[in-house]
Amino acid sequence: MSAHGRIGELDRMTAERTQSTHDARLVPDATVDELDPELLSGFLARERATSSHVFKNLTDEDVLLAFGAAKRDDAGTVRPTLAGLMALGRHPQAHFSSANIVFIAFWGPKSDPLAGGRFLDSRTVIGPIPVMVAETLASVRRNMRIASYVGGSRIDVPEYPEVAVREAVANALMHRDYSPEALGSQVQVNMFADRIEIISPGGLFGMVTVDNIGTYGASSSRNQFLSRILESVPYPEGYPERGFIVGNRGAGFARIQESLSRQGMRSAHLKSGSSRFCLTMWKGDAAEMGAAVQRAVCLRKGFG
Template sequence: MRANIQIEEFEDSLLVVAHIPEIEPFRKPCYIKARGPYDGSFFRTGEGDRKLSRYEVDRLMEERRQPRYDAQVVEGADVSELDSELVDGFLRRERAASPRVFARLSNEDALLTMGATGRGLDGELKPTLAGLMALGRHPQKHFPRANVTFAVFPGNSKEELSQDGARFLDSRTIIGPIPVMVSETLAAMRRNMRVVSYVEGGSRRDVAEYPEVAIREAVANALMHRDYSQEGMASQVQVNMFDDRIEVVSPGGLYGTVTVDNIGEYGSSSSRNQFLSRILESTPYPEDSPEHGYVVENKGTGFVQIQAALKNQGMNPAEPADSISLFVVTMRKKAGVGAAPSFSKALGGAAKGESDPILDFVRANGSAASSEISEVLGVSRSTANRRIKKLVKLGALTTNGGQGRSIRYLLPR
């Protein structure tokens, strides 16, 4: 490695400037030979040098070879743990797409060929990590943290609390195989997204705060490309919804030739988990899921679809952020939508000069049940009920005197 040394003028003085180019990914980490990679690898920060953790060094070394964590047989698992509906849909798709390859293979051999199963130490067929994550009924039985955590925060940071002291407006842990986790994450988003209705030519058009295509691609890609090493499995994929943005956080940084600068460009595609990516390409969503088709395209177009969906809705491009241990995709709320009273803000009351979305709805309809308010505003029933109770306490709403499901809310006379 050679430094590019130049002399530059700066404020009537001459400075010696040394530019050290970044080394290729397959040569990282750069370390002090006498101390070895685990003790001699450092990351430059504004306050000095920080020694890389063993986890970070291992992730950098993965660039020198193709990781095979997803191909590892899960010794404690059994093929009976695979979901028959997902397996049937997967094999049907593969046989239709590649009849010459799969025509004479039994289902057992086809799963073995695709890397969904493998031979254990005892010689018996067992699911691989890729097979369990894509096609298993409950992969978290073996990998408890291979899940998605979904949280809705009342402000623009994790430190902010709502007026009633709640840290979360909604929070849940989502488990199951990847198609189920993607589908249930989207369902959680729908419960908490504000939906704006436009009347055009006598018909109503509903537009959610964030395009579902963008969220689906971000979550599916996070689960497909995340770090499935033993150390990485201690962390989960996070979907954090703030008042002004959504963040999808994936354990493990970008892999291979893909960088923040070229992600989404033509020909820029690398897969940390090759077997899992290939299996998900033909893994269907469950029949009872509102999602249709297959989990991923596996053509290097995921980030392109995210950007296209955001652009089509008049939103700013997604913001990717990469480090050795994390990859984060941030989608910011459209400025025009943010100016209207979002429902998480409405929990504390509409600001001066703003209308309250619940009061507006009740005023327009004469009365409303909590279920109707929850559905129209696109939030969970518990979130709607918290705000309704606050409005009743303030005297802004009253009830019809009913009990249980017969309760309707009205404006006081």
Template sequence: MLDVELAEIVDNLRTIGTDIADVEVKKAHGGLPKSLRETLSGFANTRGGVVVLGLDETQGFAPTGLPDPARLAADLGSMCSEDMEPPLRPLIKVHDFEGAQILVAEVPELDPARKPCYSRGAGITKGSYVRVGDGDRRLSAYEVQMMLSSRGQPREDEQIVSGVGLDHLDAAMVDALVARLRTSRPYAFKDLDRLAVLRRAKVLVTGDSGEDVASLGGLLALGRYPQEHFPQLMVTFVHYPTETGGRSTERFLDNVTLEGPVPVMVRDTLATVRRNMSRRAVVGGAGRQDVWEYPETALREAVVNALVHRDLSGGARGAQVQVEMYPDRLVIRNPGGLFGPVTVDSLGEEGVSSARNATLIKILEDVPLPGEIRTVCENRGSGIRAMLDSLLAAGMSPPDFNDKISSFVVVFPNHTLLGEETVAWITGLGEKGLTDSQCVALALLRQEEILDNRAYRNATGVDSRVATSELRDLVARELVTQTGTRRWARYQLSWRTTSTKGQSSRADRRPELLVALGNETLSRAELVTRTGLSDQTIRRWLKIMRDEGSVDIVGSSLKSRHVRYRRTYQDLLFHSEGTDRD
């Protein structure tokens, strides 16, 4: 880590006033803190993080220094390699910071195939932690098991269901699957008879006595009534009248249990949610239109994902997929967190996909939803992106994804992101040329106060390069302000957008720049110093003024960091003549 990056981290901590999820600060005057093993485990099992020793949080993160930083660095390296399993190899460095020496360790996140990381002295069950907020939380035994299952491909969906044969499957669904497989995948299935097709697709597997029995995946995909054998592998829907749930004389507005094979549960869950939804007005390019509270595509993808990616291991078969509707949100929860290399940060990125129940999903690729041509799932890694795009098209906020290891939760906020009042507010900013994604970001910032590059990408669907460019443009327009850089960059609304009554006058910086230039030739850095404006804002207005012909570059090309600027002869002459006339 560079000194400038450390300075940015500490500035961010001082602004927030406390530790954050990926930074842990300790004074460490008496040596390595006992709780450091928990933090190392938490960082390695979550998203990685930075340990800073030698700062005092109670004194505004002032540097207290370390009596023997070299020895402390050696002790920390020893703790990581000898006390942690698997051993950790953080980047450890002593920094001179504000007149004192402090120790910084960058702890990387472990590959999912090596998690969980735990303290050897406490053991895997009691010594495994995750990072939650600014603290470390011990993993439950079930969560440890979930992490261990990610080290390989789970096979629960291929397990035999004793006593359940072909007669327990829906004959019409089975025939449709066989016909589709012979057509869509002729190389593997064209020349096989009906039973051979079902065996190769792993709908049927060999039982303990050598007979054909249904696999768990086959039963869930095609069974006539899978809940006869697994009562909790279902969906429950509850519609609460208040935002807090049951605190009402009318406890539920609707309370439904959805059963059957996965295709039927998807169909019936969507119908139930639709029955409980209202319509609202949204302002778009074609004017005002009425739409459902939640887009059908987003709901379908979320429900399908919850059913096909849920944990099917023995410890989770007593838990169902839950759908909860509140006045302000819709919550969809399934047992089992994200599997494999997929993370909350990578959800929605092109080509990022991982299947916990690979056999179940493979079967459902060729099983249509009841009454439709489309199949239950595609297994192409495009579902989350389709969900985000449909919400964006409806002018809604992106969902909140929460991976809790033992469960995965999707929360859809129930509000129109670009409603009439918000559109009027953006129009009142007086800025021309804003992209649709920038308008979405401004609306989000108005509601949520802070965004980073990842949140911008998730909300708008643009890639990282476009997100960076558009955020810089918003900073240059003085619509948002930036704190921190690189991975620490955060954005919030500026003074312009939070002025009286939510309106702001457009800031024209040309007069200030012309005065600052005078008759001199100055660099951008010198203009930043003279005006107090940000470099992005200076850069933007200099381009506008070059295009208008009031400013010229001198000497170097625009790509050179040494480029300098001056007022043009025509501009000086115009203002001189104006003064003479006055």
């Protein structure tokens, strides 16, 4: 590696240990009218319900300013920040064209065109983070098998636990690198015959490593404003997902591993570098899916 390359690597390593403020930067050509009314209403209602003593007498504008979802420019005009647009905007890609998800479902186990790289499905997913998570889940559902039991009631067990996919996609969007240098790269969700890979720009942040991620006390947020906002942003109407985009920060990876284990699948594999993070979930075999169905039946009948 050249001296210039070593310096660049050291700069990236230093940046991964320093609190980022890229998500809090004001977007100078954006307006608050670009925020989605449904998402904004849900966010404000949640915060006023849970912290009424703090926010009950504040205007909507004041709440946005308090959470770093908006800032005042030099002329005093309130404008969205990157965090505000990504969490609450109707179309944040109008300002950040590559802050999206590229989803591809391949025929085989490789992406090499000479080794079965044809794809079954491909789409670019845009919109705010709540919409991108829900739309990506819809794409994954469309391209995986479902094992079903039909008795007194129907029980479906998908190849991949939806909670694991949802957490992994939400975390990729929440923790990705939003620095100007990284905004040319998208989050990738690659679905192969034997696995799903979820790749996000930027490695693990702060004191979190592949060895301690998901353990008690090991939690660092590259995008602290975006992460906090997403705790109170609901999924939009029209999608099957319910609740809020993220729960207790730091517990997402533990939920992924728990849901995989419950379905008899191997633990997710993590790989982190200076410029990207990859989480891989391996598909369970038919026997594992059958056993998962039987466990679900027993739980439904009260035997487990």
